Amino acid sequence: MGVREADADGKDRKFVTALARGLEVLRAFTPSEGQLGNGEIAERTGLAKPTVSRLTYTLTKLGYLAHLERLGKYQLTPAALALGYSALANMRIRQVARVHMQELADYAGASVALGTRDRLGLIYVEHCRSKYGVMLRLALGSRIPVATTAMGRAMIAAMSEPERDWLLGYVKRAEGKNWPQVKAGIERAVKEVAARGFTLSLGEWERDINAVGAACLAPDGSGLFAFNCGAPAFQFTRERLESDIGPRLVNMVRNVEVDLGGR
DNA sequence: GGGGTATTACCCAGAAGTTA
DNA sequence: TAACTTCTGGGTAATACCCC
Secondary structure: OOHHHHOOOOOOOOOOHHHHHHHHHHHOOOOOOOEEOHHHHHHHHOOOHHHHHHHHHHHHHOOOEEEEOOOOEEEEOHHHHHHHHHHHHOOHHHHHHHHHHHHHHHHHOOEEEEEEEEOOEEEEEEEEEOOOOOOOOOOOOOEEEOOOOHHHHHHHHHOOHHHHHHHHHHHHHHHHHHHHHHHHHHHHHHHHHHHHOOEEEEOOOOOOEEEEEEEEEEOOOOEEEEEEEEEEOOOOOHHHHHHHHHHHHHHHHHHHHHHOOOO
16 A cells, blocks of 8 residues: 555546655654665665655755765654644644543553554554553554554444445455454454444454554544553453443543534 | 665656646 | 646666675
């Protein structure tokens, strides 16, 4: 899912390929791979090396990348961070949800996160931790897979059927031989969400981590979001997630929707 | 000197702008 | 909106550079 898919038929006259490719270069940088050379960027984006060379040069001139001469690599600059911060600062749901999320995190002794989809992943846009309990290492800006996490599956379950089918087409391609197992998990999640409003992931994304997820369609029109509440498996048993944390998460989502101007 | 990687030059397709 | 023109973007091949 990249530049080519975004311009799927190659006939969209409004689509500026050069801009898309420049942004694709910026996307190649991740929290775990913060410094990349032109060759590595070319490999990750599928772009030709000379193209990458020109794009990194331009992005460096514009101040979005810094060239590390000693290493022969590039890294994102605070100018790129400012773009992300502007996006975060304008997400009203973050401000509205934070107090509810903290309340649940403190009650559960766990982490509560708010995420939104980006291609085949979800990005944490808000995150609250309990003062007590064992915390997960994820933080604001963390990326988790859409197909194998409670948060991601809750979001998939809340999508319209055409949108879900479209996304699952890409998930299928990305998962390869794991697809039957992933598909079964998603189908189970869709049924769970229809029945009780939340879905579970019991060690399916990371061993020993259990979580519950629920989606939220922002009534202010800002899109589809999802929440999760996760903790180590010894702390969050299936029984506790199903009888206590899950219903509380659903209730929290309803409160957020009301505060955003919904029902 | 050889291998790997980055950059440059050149050329063509098609993106973008203009006009009717 | 369509037709036309301009010129930019990006791929290929060649070259430069760096490291061992």
